[in-house]
Amino acid sequence: MIKEKxxxxxxxxxxxxxxxxxxxxxGLLSDKINILSEHFKKNKNDKHSSGGLLKAVNRRKxxxxxxxxxxxxxxxxxxxxxxxxx
Numbered sequence: 001m002i003k004e005k006x007x008x009x010x011x012x013x014x015x016x017x018x019x020x021x022x023x024x025x026x027g028l029l030s031d032k033i034n035i036l037s038e039h040f041k042k043n044k045n046d047k048h049s050s051g052g053l054l055k056a057v058n059r060r061k062x063x064x065x066x067x068x069x070x071x072x073x074x075x076x077x078x079x080x081x082x083x084x085x086x
Contacts, residue, residue, distance in 0.1 A: 004031060011081060022067045023078050029060040030082050 008027040009019055018024060036053040040046065064084075068075045079085055 012078065022063050022070075023074060026060055026063050026067070026078055027082060029056050029063070030084065032056050033060065 005028065008031055009024050012021075012023040012027045013019070014021050014023065033053065033056050036049060036056065039049060040053070043049075064075065064078075067078065
């Protein structure tokens with residue numbers, strides 16, 4: 001889990017000490033969403049975790065909207081790296 005998180009940060013960071021930019025946050029949320037989606041394939045009746053998934057999806061959507069307004073070039077870069085919106 002930690003190695004995956006560090007790999008995501010390395011791929012999306014803007015400067016060498018970056019760990020909290022919108023791009024990195026979107027990448028980490030996408031990883032969390034993928035993990036929870038796999039969890040729901042195995043545990044269909046887990047209603048408590050569905051709230052966390054919904055919050056993560058909504059937060060990622062807001063961050064993507066923000067990034068699209070502020071930096072369209074970075075927005076398209078993040079979409080292609082994370083294979084979102086094909």
